[in-house]
Amino acid sequence: MAPAEGVLQQPSGRDAGPWWKTYRRAWLRPDGLAGLTTAAVVIPKAMAFATIAGLPVQVGLTTALVPMVVYALLGTSRALSVSTTTTLAILVGTELAGGVGRTNPGEALALSALLALLVGAMLVVASALRLGFLANFISESVLVGFKSGIGLVIVVDQLPKLLGISIEKAGFFRDLAAVAARVPASSLVTVALSGLLVLLLMGLQRRWPQLPAPLLVVAAAVALSAGLGLGERGVAVIGAVQGGLPSFSLPPLGLAGQLWPAAIGIAVMSFTESAAAARAFRGPEDPAPDANRELLALGAANALGACFGAMAAGGGTSQTAVNRQAGARTQLAALVTAAAALATLLFLAPLIAVMPQAALAVVVVVYALPMIAPAEFLAIRRVRHAEFRWAVVAFLGVVLLGTLKGILVAVILSLVALAQQEINPPVYAIGRKPGTDVFRPLSSRHHQDETWPGLLLVRAEGRLFFANADGVAARIRRLIERHSPRVVVLDGSALIDLEYTALKALSQAERHLQQQGIELWLAGLNPAVLEVVRRSELGERLGRPRLRRNVQRAVEHYLRDNSKASGGSRSG
Structure with missing residues (x-):
């Protein structure tokens, strides 16, 4: 992994042009293999993250298709893989479940698309105002606390699916209490399946890290479900999936006035996560990502994706890591990943229908657990007690106030930290x-x-x-x-x-x-x-x-x- 750069900046010279103008034939094979390898991770996770937001799995596949293509054509990071992330999914889900989204599934889809459209518009406006310098605005210690809180919220959110129970979502602590009360009613078959898949996924990751573990686990779950008829044994399955090409449709704008505060928070996290991933996985010969161009590319990816039914999108750290480690040289690898998502929509919908919901919950939980980082808290505490307190407050802000208000807490903490450092110089x-x-x-x-x-x-x-x-x-x-x-x-x-x-x-x-x-x-x-x-x-x-x-x-x-x-x- 390349060391993180300090800031995003404007690349200069011949590297500033579109990547396809200087493309080399020798890169075709590594880009193709990297794109397919990344697809094996992105596609199961995209479907899983859609379920976090309370949306059908095809929304996740569309998000791994349209935003991925748009960013590959406009973005400046060669390795960044853009679909959706755990953080963005939980933010979208929180907003859809918070009042305006307590509607029928069709209205939830429309609201999700409208939210993505607003996020895209805000990122494009930020690009026009040249606000790319905000890429590093939230301090690392605050971000550690925020993401740890998000990780814990996601795990609790997925527990009902792992246990085969249902609860009424009402906030972190109420949800936790409801899960505890419903444990005796758990489906033993679902619990056994969840445990088996967790062991399989973690074992594959540890023993054979080069393999596409999420894809293998999901495939195993589909095979078990189809072969043993798990849907008839009380195991909840995905159900009918709308396959085929996503159609173009402008989201209804009627509720834009209610959604824009949430869209601001999601836009901030989309850019922050994407910028961090782009910096962390920039190769030594890659041009430096241009922050304002990144805002434009992410904005266009979200806005155009919204018109095809995608949810809010951004660059994912884990999938970008896979893309880079698999040998991606240019954004062509992302186009190959998008093609795999399209093939899944066109040809694999019947298989997805029998997939157990617990399988996607397992993928979500296993990838969310590393976000809960007590070791990071201890490392911060060893260096600076003040920043440790900021991390704890950001964590509590997410758990106690919810994810969207947690973003506000994180931003305010970063402002306070910056002001404190400026007002009290040594x-x-x-x-x-x-x-x-x-x-x-x-x-x-x-x-x-x-x-x-x-x-x-x-x-x-x-x-x-x-x-x-x-x-x-x-x-x-x-x-x-x-x-x-x-x-x-x-x-x-x-x-x-x-x-x-x-x-x-x-x-x-x-x-x-x-x-x-x-x-x-x-x-x-x-x-x-x-x-x-x-x-x-x-x-x-x-x-x-x-x-x-x-x-x-x-x-x-x-x-x-x-x-x-x-x-x-x-x-x-």
Whole structure:
């Protein structure tokens, strides 16, 4: 797997053109094999994910056909496999079950298509507004919590199918309680079949990871169902499947006003998941995906797919991984996958009809379980406790409030995290490592670091602007009160920007310090910040003597010119 790239960006040069213009004949075989291999994973999962949303399995097949083709023609990621995902399916299902979707199956299909159309329109508008920079907007820790919550919700949602019972969906905890109450009424045949298929799927994945395990498990379930007549033994089966080519029909727009809030959340997750998968599985010779072009391609895939009855679509991480590992060189592999989905619609509908619902539930649960990632939570906690708390809150947001509100919680948490980092930049006192010109934060671990009577060295990091200027000034004042210096040197080597409000606050602080008999010096400013300071009132007040090239020069100047400090240094 290729390492993740930092951002999506515009490819340059000959790589920026359509992939088919530079296609090589030598790529036909690896693309064909990769497309067929990926189809063996995508097709069973697409049908399973349709059932998560409460939709017929043919909707999943249509989603593996139309959006897959549209993205392959317009998208910039060579490996990305676009159909639907567990996250998108549960989001769609939540909306369809939340009031507007509690209707007959025909209306549910129309609402799903309308939702996909709105998602596509929003992504296209985002592309026109060049909002591709939002690809990495939700922080990784928040996304870990969100996806873990989604995974747990999906597992609970599929338990009734694994047990052969039915419940009225009413929210995570109520659903869990209802399942527990109905366990005595479980179908023993269904439970036995589910257990067998789980063991088979997990065993295939572990023992022969190169095999299309979902396809083999679904095929085995179909064979058992047909051979043993499981449908007549109380095992729920898929039933009649509408095969044939999907027809073009514009979704009814009457309920667009009710669906657009959900469409925003689904659009965000579609792009976020797709961008993450495109980055993670970009080959070393592949062009960098263009974020704004990706928005357009995903938008068109959703919008056109909606007109053929597809549900909301996006790039799936696991199927993209299969596509890449199977040797996909270009988007032709996705076209082969789409052709396999079309063949399934045209020729395999009778076989799908006898497929046990438990088989698809097994595929969903086994692929949803890795989304629940306690190890990721622990890894985050080892590094940063604050981000661990954000991950936990995002997880609880999904479980307690539902998936769509959980997206809102995730976005708000990311905003709060970003604001917290910007408003509270690091500000600390520094000392010099003995025998070097290295300056580092004062701490009990480095108690031998050099400090000097009457001199306080303070370092501020990041961007100083209107939102954090007062807070930074207050923290510097506390350091001054603690150390009682005659000279304060502000080390600006880690400052990337100094906005006018912060500059004015520094100027006011300099006047206040001067009234107390304390001098303020600046050291180590980068050229852009230094130029801003020189053009300001603060620069005029400081003059050249109090603007030093770096902290070392400032210390040397202080030791040379200050008679009280010239006797040497002390450890602080």
